[in-house]
Amino acid sequence: MAYQRITQLFCFLFIVTSMTVTAQTLDIDADVRARFEYRHGFNNLFPDNTEPAAFVNQRTRLNIGYKAEKLQLFVALQDVSIWGDTRQILAIDGNDSFSLFQAYAQLQLNENWSTKLGRQVISYDDERIFGGLDWAMQGRFHDAAIIKYKKDDFMMDIGGAFSQEQERNEGNAFTIQGFFTYKSMQYAYLKKSWEKSSASFLFLNTGFQNFTGVDNDIADGVSYRQTAGTYFKFPVEKVNIAGSAYYQFGEANATTDLAAYQVSLEGTYKSDKVLYGLGLELLSGTDQDGDSKNKSFFPLYGTNHKFNGFMDYFYVGNHANNVGLNDIYAKAVITTGDKSSLLLKGHYFSANADLTGDADKYLGTEVDLVYTQKIMPYVKLNLGYSHMFASDSMSLIKGGRPSDNTNNWGWAQIIINPKLFTADLKK
Numbered sequence: 001m002a003y004q005r006i007t008q009l010f011c012f013l014f015i016v017t018s019m020t021v022t023a024q025t026l027d028i029d030a031d032v033r034a035r036f037e038y039r040h041g042f043n044n045l046f047p048d049n050t051e052p053a054a055f056v057n058q059r060t061r062l063n064i065g066y067k068a069e070k071l072q073l074f075v076a077l078q079d080v081s082i083w084g085d086t087r088q089i090l091a092i093d094g095n096d097s098f099s100l101f102q103a104y105a106q107l108q109l110n111e112n113w114s115t116k117l118g119r120q121v122i123s124y125d126d127e128r129i130f131g132g133l134d135w136a137m138q139g140r141f142h143d144a145a146i147i148k149y150k151k152d153d154f155m156m157d158i159g160g161a162f163s164q165e166q167e168r169n170e171g172n173a174f175t176i177q178g179f180f181t182y183k184s185m186q187y188a189y190l191k192k193s194w195e196k197s198s199a200s201f202l203f204l205n206t207g208f209q210n211f212t213g214v215d216n217d218i219a220d221g222v223s224y225r226q227t228a229g230t231y232f233k234f235p236v237e238k239v240n241i242a243g244s245a246y247y248q249f250g251e252a253n254a255t256t257d258l259a260a261y262q263v264s265l266e267g268t269y270k271s272d273k274v275l276y277g278l279g280l281e282l283l284s285g286t287d288q289d290g291d292s293k294n295k296s297f298f299p300l301y302g303t304n305h306k307f308n309g310f311m312d313y314f315y316v317g318n319h320a321n322n323v324g325l326n327d328i329y330a331k332a333v334i335t336t337g338d339k340s341s342l343l344l345k346g347h348y349f350s351a352n353a354d355l356t357g358d359a360d361k362y363l364g365t366e367v368d369l370v371y372t373q374k375i376m377p378y379v380k381l382n383l384g385y386s387h388m389f390a391s392d393s394m395s396l397i398k399g400g401r402p403s404d405n406t407n408n409w410g411w412a413q414i415i416i417n418p419k420l421f422t423a424d425l426k427k
Helices: 002-017
Strands: 025-040 053-067 071-082 098-108 113-120 142-151 154-162 184-193 198-212 218-236 239-251 257-270 274-283 325-337 340-350 362-376 379-390 407-416 419-424
Touching: 325 362
Parallel strands: none
Antiparallel strands: 025 053, 025 407, 025 419, 053 071, 071 098, 098 113, 113 142, 142 154, 154 184, 184 198, 198 218, 218 239, 239 257, 257 274, 274 325, 325 340, 340 362, 362 379, 379 407
16 A cells, blocks of 8 residues: 555654664665657557557656665665546555565675675666666566675676565465566676676576466476576777677476577767767577477566667567567767757667568668757756658567558656755764
């Protein structure tokens, strides 16, 4: 209930502010953002005889951080709602839109070792496999424990999670189902940095509850999927190179083995007022007419919205176990003023695996534009427009929807993130 979340917040504030005897610092900041969207073919091809969608989505988040000599506490509470989703003068929020986004403690065990426990964002590198998904108003978190090591230019995180929906006396079936909602997760992440370069290695093991029965509601073991790979950055004269390579193996489900890959490479060059970029990403897929193995790579817990076009046609709650993707793109970020910039980006999409009936692999071309303007301290405005020029083959992977309708998306977002309170609470 919303009132329970508010009560918890004030209890936390009371406890923390009463710890002035031993506390070091207390920081409180806010993140308030509202985004208007006009959707006419966003995420999927626009069907015939349908009206476009329009709405305003808002996130209101309060972040509270406390730091002592060997202790960090962090709590983030948020409300995510659509303007108008609760009737006026309703006594309570009918949608119970309040939630606990983060709540963790980090203990510094010694100079190099620490541990981080609780609900937290896990984000590494370019956020392809693990990311905070800040574009989505609700964000992405993990209920996890991490052992952390850091010395000089080397770091290592070893983490894990075990998910259950309630306390039980018998059994541990995990019945919450969704896109790659795991029952258990373990990973190791290692990174080495140099002056202008870095390289990392990630190994991730995720276990997903299997179900059987007529209603698919009888727990039947766990399927384990492994993801291993690397991300790297280094300069070549005035060009910055970044890339990744990952391989997924194990079990796609209870009956099918998995063998999939992802590779990417991007080069960027910055002049006085323009950043130029050229890159490609290949994500393997499974032939539409079938294959002995599942060869479809899925980027799991990353910030997938920032990849493969902003219209989210691929890997944002969709395109799992599909034909994969080849994405060739070019971009330019133009500085248009002291506090403003314009991003232009174009994508050429094609299927990685074969489409049914030997159809053309070309899926479409997307153009994205995003204008960013800093209005004042703590306030930023974003304006965006995207257009998808879909081919006939796109309808083969989008449920047969027509490809010849206009598919576009426009949005406007304001982000307000002031620091509300900072205090040095030393004894």
